[in-house]
Amino acid sequence: MTERDTRNASKGWVPPMELDLDRAAPVPAEEETALLTGSGDPADLLPAPATPVRTTRRLGRWLFGALAALVLVALGFDTADLLARAFATSLALGVLVALLAATAGIAGVAMLVTELLSLRRLRRIEELRAEAGRLEVDAPGGRADRFAGSLVALYSDRRELAPALARVRDHVTDAHDEHEVVRLLDREVLSPLDRAAYQRVLRASRDTAVATALSPAALLDFAVVLWRNLKLVREIASLYGARPGYVGSLRLLRRMLANIAVAGVTESAHHVAVEALGGSLAAAISTRMGQGVINGLLTARVGLTAMHLCRPIAFGPDNRPSMNRIRKELLSVPKQVL
Amino acid sequence: MRIPDLNSLYDAGSRLLLESTVRVGVTGLRRAGKTVFVTALVDNLLKAGRLPFLDVMSSGRFQAARLRPQPDPDVPRFDFEGHLAALTGPDPHWPEPTRGIGQMRVSLRYRPESALKRTVQPMATLNLDLVDYPGEWLLDLPLLRQSFAEWSTQTLDLAARPPRDELSASWRGWLATIDPAASAEEETARRGAALYTDYLHACRRADTLLSLIQPGRFVEPGDMKDAPLLTFCPLQGGPRGRGSLWALMEERYEAYKTNVVRRFFAEHFSRLDRQIVLIDVLGALNAGPAGMADMKRALELSLEPFRHGSSGWLDWLFGSKIDRVLFAATKADHIAAHQHAQLRALLDRLVGDARNAIRFEGAQVETMAIAALKCTESVVTEHEGRQLRCVRGIPVGRDRPTVLFPGEIPEDAEAFPPGRDRPYNFLPFRPPDDLGRDPRGLPHIRVDQALQFLLGDYLT
Ligand SMILES: Nc1nc2c(ncn2[C@@H]2O[C@H](COP(=O)(O)OP(=O)(O)OP(=O)(O)O)[C@@H](O)[C@H]2O)c(=O)[nH]1
Ligand SMILES: [Mg+2]
Numbered sequence: 001m002t003e004r005d006t007r008n009a010s011k012g013w014v015p016p017m018e019l020d021l022d023r024a025a026p027v028p029a030e031e032e033t034a035l036l037t038g039s040g041d042p043a044d045l046l047p048a049p050a051t052p053v054r055t056t057r058r059l060g061r062w063l064f065g066a067l068a069a070l071v072l073v074a075l076g077f078d079t080a081d082l083l084a085r086a087f088a089t090s091l092a093l094g095v096l097v098a099l100l101a102a103t104a105g106i107a108g109v110a111m112l113v114t115e116l117l118s119l120r121r122l123r124r125i126e127e128l129r130a131e132a133g134r135l136e137v138d139a140p141g142g143r144a145d146r147f148a149g150s151l152v153a154l155y156s157d158r159r160e161l162a163p164a165l166a167r168v169r170d171h172v173t174d175a176h177d178e179h180e181v182v183r184l185l186d187r188e189v190l191s192p193l194d195r196a197a198y199q200r201v202l203r204a205s206r207d208t209a210v211a212t213a214l215s216p217a218a219l220l221d222f223a224v225v226l227w228r229n230l231k232l233v234r235e236i237a238s239l240y241g242a243r244p245g246y247v248g249s250l251r252l253l254r255r256m257l258a259n260i261a262v263a264g265v266t267e268s269a270h271h272v273a274v275e276a277l278g279g280s281l282a283a284a285i286s287t288r289m290g291q292g293v294i295n296g297l298l299t300a301r302v303g304l305t306a307m308h309l310c311r312p313i314a315f316g317p318d319n320r321p322s323m324n325r326i327r328k329e330l331l332s333v334p335k336q337v338l
Numbered sequence: 339m340r341i342p343d344l345n346s347l348y349d350a351g352s353r354l355l356l357e358s359t360v361r362v363g364v365t366g367l368r369r370a371g372k373t374v375f376v377t378a379l380v381d382n383l384l385k386a387g388r389l390p391f392l393d394v395m396s397s398g399r400f401q402a403a404r405l406r407p408q409p410d411p412d413v414p415r416f417d418f419e420g421h422l423a424a425l426t427g428p429d430p431h432w433p434e435p436t437r438g439i440g441q442m443r444v445s446l447r448y449r450p451e452s453a454l455k456r457t458v459q460p461m462a463t464l465n466l467d468l469v470d471y472p473g474e475w476l477l478d479l480p481l482l483r484q485s486f487a488e489w490s491t492q493t494l495d496l497a498a499r500p501p502r503d504e505l506s507a508s509w510r511g512w513l514a515t516i517d518p519a520a521s522a523e524e525e526t527a528r529r530g531a532a533l534y535t536d537y538l539h540a541c542r543r544a545d546t547l548l549s550l551i552q553p554g555r556f557v558e559p560g561d562m563k564d565a566p567l568l569t570f571c572p573l574q575g576g577p578r579g580r581g582s583l584w585a586l587m588e589e590r591y592e593a594y595k596t597n598v599v600r601r602f603f604a605e606h607f608s609r610l611d612r613q614i615v616l617i618d619v620l621g622a623l624n625a626g627p628a629g630m631a632d633m634k635r636a637l638e639l640s641l642e643p644f645r646h647g648s649s650g651w652l653d654w655l656f657g658s659k660i661d662r663v664l665f666a667a668t669k670a671d672h673i674a675a676h677q678h679a680q681l682r683a684l685l686d687r688l689v690g691d692a693r694n695a696i697r698f699e700g701a702q703v704e705t706m707a708i709a710a711l712k713c714t715e716s717v718v719t720e721h722e723g724r725q726l727r728c729v730r731g732i733p734v735g736r737d738r739p740t741v742l743f744p745g746e747i748p749e750d751a752e753a754f755p756p757g758r759d760r761p762y763n764f765l766p767f768r769p770p771d772d773l774g775r776d777p778r779g780l781p782h783i784r785v786d787q788a789l790q791f792l793l794g795d796y797l798t
Contacts, residue, residue: 014726016745016763024717024730024741171390174716175675175709175783180391187396 026174111245118245122252124154125242128312135178148172148181151312154241155189164189186313190240194307197236198321201303202329204232209296209330213289225295232299233306240310255309293330300326359409359465360796361609363660366616367549367636368473368542371668371710373433375616376470377421378710378780379789380405380444383466387778389786394448394797401447401461408443409467416440416470425711426774432734438560439471439606451798464796469606474542474554478599480639481553486588489552490572496550497537501628505540509533509571519578522586527569530587531556534571547618547625549636555598567594612662612792615641619667619685623747623762627754634688641692662702664791665689670783671709672764673744674716674727678783680747681707704791709783713767717741731767740765 079101087094131147148168155161168188172181208225215221233252237244244252304321308314315321366372382388383403386395394400408415417440421433446464450456481489494513497506512533516526535556541548542557551557555568562568570590578584622633667685670678685705686693693703714731719741728743745762747753754761773780 013758014721014724014743014746015758016760017743019719019721019726019728019741019743021730021739021741024719024728026715026717167390170778171388173712173781173783175671175678175712177675177678184390188390 115245115247118243118248119251121154122237122242122244122248124150125240125310125312128154129314132182132313135182147178148185151185151189154312158241161189161192164192182313186316186319190311190313191319193239194311194319194321197239197303197307200232200235200239201300201307201321202326204228204235204303205296205300205326205330208299209292211292212295213292221291221295225299229299229302232303236303236306237310240307240312242310252306252309296330297323297327300330357463357465358796359467360611360793361467361469362792363607363610363613364468364470364616365476365613365640366473366668367476367618367633367640368551369435369547369621370473370616370618372473372616373421373436373470374425375614375668375710375785376416376442376468377418377425377433378782378785380418380442380468381422382779382782382785383444383446383789385777385779387776388780388782389789391784391786392790392797393794394446395786397451399449399451399797401449403444403446406443406445406465408441409465410441413439413441413469416442416468418442425769425780430769430771430773432769435558436470436472437558439469439602441467441469443467446797448797464793466793471602471606472554472558472560474551474558475560475602476554476640477550477552477636478554479603480642481591481595481599482603483642486591487577489591490574493552493572494574501544501546502541502548505544506537509537513574516583518573518575518584518587519582521581522583524569526583527586527590530571530573531569535568545625547621547629547633549622549633550639553594553599555594562598566590567597570594610660612664613660614664614666614788614792615689616666616668617685617688618669619681619688620669620672620762620764623753624764626760630753637688638691641689660701662704662792663696664788665693665703665705666788667705667707669709669764670707671712671714671731672729672767673747674729676716676727677747678707680749683749684747684753702791706784706788706791708785708788710780710785711769712781712783713769719743729767732770733765734768 083094083097083101086097128147128150131150135147152165152168155165168184171184171188176184208228211224211228212221215224230249230253234244234249237248237252242248242252300323304323307321364372364376384405386400386403389395392400405418424431424433444466446466447461448464449460450462455462484492494510496502497510509530512530516530520526538551538557541551553568555562559565559568567590570587573584573587575584577588617637618633622630625633665685667681670681673681682705685707689705693705696703714729717728717730718725719728720726721743726743728741730739730741732739733742742763742765744764748755770781
């Protein structure tokens with residue numbers, strides 16, 4: 001029951017009075033237990049975000065689904081066929097083929113399940129971020145504990161975060177409003193993660209810069225950069241609790257392409273080049289070096305965007321990660337390499 | 339032998355560099371909650387277990403806090419241990435109203451945030467100086483701007499209006515029998531001052547929380563009990579000739595201003611760096627429209643130095659050093675948590691003028707609803723098919739907890755809607771049991787955020 005409901009439930013004015021002690025329950029009872037035990041399942045705690053219906057996407061989904069089903073059916077027939085033929089040849093071969101088929105089937109299902117789970121985690125984070133945003137704007141009363149419960153549940157199996165979570169549980173009282181609870185979680189739980197994530201971004205962008213600068217062939221450094229970026233995105237996502245699978249990573253990457261502006265990353269590659277090369281020492285260094293710095297900067301952007309996308313509470317104006325340190329670090333790479 | 343010398347020299351030098359001092363003024367009318375606030379603040383700093391919104395704590399840079407000898411040896415020490423024992427002892431009770439000034443220093447050790455500072459000395463120290471005094475003395479401040487004639491007119495005017503007219507009846511009766519132009523008799527002066535003091539005491543006892551009690555030393559004399567300086571009272575009519583009763587009273591009034599008021603404020607207010615103004619908004623609501631109006635007037639008067647256009651004497655009094663002012667509505671634990679926003683909005687309206695003026699002078703201003711010592715929990719209960727958010731705590735004088743719906747502050751409308759004669763009933767709650775066993779410090783509401791606003795930039 002939110003505060004607004006309370007007011008609307010009856011326009012009648014209630015005079016100040018004392019009430020029955022035994023009928024009073026702490027506010028808001030069920031959510032507080034969720035917070036204390038960290039056992040809130042966000043799927044049923046949080047209202048599902050309203051998704052706009054898009055027919056084209058739905059058509060695509062139907063197409064994809066139908067094709068997948070066809071392939072599955074075909075595979076099934078083929079396998080059955082194969083089995084029959086193997087058994088006809090010899091029993092040993094039949095058993096072997098059956099075993100192989102079973103292993104493949106089980107592994108496939110297991111993979112599918114983990115992918116689905118990872119997708120759910122990712123979606124959970126997105127929902128959390130949306131909810132945090134809503135809590136920041138208007139505080140409807142009594143929802144912050146739910147939010148906290150969901151966030152705590154997200155990180156409950158992380159050993160290194162246990163002290164921070166315990167601290168939050170310790171600090172949050174019934175007197176904190178939603179804004180304060182969100183801020184507290186942000187400070188206590190997420191800012192250490194931010195620092196770790198930033199370190200990884202820093203390391204990855206140095207890696208790509210150095211690798212590009214030293215690599216003998218353009219194709220090779222393209223591969224290295226691609227691989228390093230993918231690895232970085234997965235690292236950051238796992239750090240914030242998303243642990244994406246393959247599909248999840250792809251989805252993240254797609255989101256990132258759409259969202260690359262979030263990190264304050266509006267400049268194009270050209271802009272980046274000017275920024276990197278226009279500096280005092282840039283003109284002097286070779287194109288390889290310049291290329292390295294550019295790739296490093298790009299990696300950093302990818303990393304920072306990933307941070308924005310994977311964080312359950314959006315960055316505020318004073319804690320958003322900045323490119324400055326990375327930029328400085330990268331501009332010193334040529335000196336180190338030379 | 340030389341090397342240790344050098345070392346200690348280095349130590350002294352870096353201490354000079356990194357040991358800074360900040361004087362925080364805790365201002366408030368009587369019963370606003372100054373003493374409890376200072377006690378809770380110091381206890382929380384010493385135990386450091388409940389201040390998540392203080393950046394230095396949450397970033398793990400805080401080392402420890404300790405009580406240190408206060409800077410002014412001639413000022414009595416704030417009885418921190420006594421007040422804490424009262425609040426946390428086996429029979430928890432509130433501290434007595436403060437009778438005199440008290441000072442205290444807490445030193446905070448922390449690791450500086452900037453790498454540069456850390457290379458000079460890995461550990462920095464901030465001395466936090468706090469002063470507590472009887473709230474009655476605060477209202478002496480506006481006297482400095484008033485002549486005896488102005489003050490007399492104003493006080494007489496106020497005393498003749500309800501709810502004070504009954505309380506002041508005997509003093510005003512006496513006034514009617516004397517002639518201010520008659521030659522000054524010490525006996526008459528004493529009699530008038532005694533009656534006037536009785537009236538002020540009656541105001542203080544009144545249950546409508548009357549805040550406007552001037553001069554403060556008449557009811558809380560501190561170390562000046564029975565001094566001749568305190569034998570005057572407002573008189574009717576205009577200035578009279580030399581040797582008259584009026585002249586005598588005026589002379590004493592002026593002497594009071596120079597020797598008591600000016601000294602007190604010069605010694606304790608002029609050197610402040612930060613200021614927190616505690617306001618018992620809920621107490622005023624409890625007292626009804628009359629109490630609210632009285633508090634509003636008292637606030638306006640005591641905040642007058644902050645008003646725009648009077649910066650000349652603001653500078654004289656406060657220096658221009660105060661660069662952050664926090665207005666805090668105290669005792670927020672008297673209402674359920676969801677009402678804090680409304681309390682703050684009400685406070686905003688109450689101090690709006692002063693706030694703009696202070697902003698104009700270039701200082702930062704913030705408002706908050708706080709409780710120095712959280713004595714209640716928010717609970718929900720059902721009443722006539724409606725969910726009510728209430729507070730649960732043990733009222734003073736009882737030993738069983740109760741659930742109280744104290745009335746709700748409306749969101750936009752007037753705090754006193756017409757046609758409802760007692761919309762609020764905030765019972766005083768006593769401190770919860772067993773506070774002494776909690777190693778984390780006294781429970782509070784937003785004292786950490788208050789501290790962050792007041793001291794955050796010193797602790798970087
Ligand atoms: N519930 C609750 N009551 C408080 C709190 N702070 C103060 N009070 C109440 O307010 C009363 C006055 O508090 P004090 O701290 O003594 O007030 P003061 O400003 O020092 O008053 P003077 O010394 O008379 O100027 C206390 O006796 C308590 O009843 C609080 O945080 N919560
Ligand atoms: Mg006091």
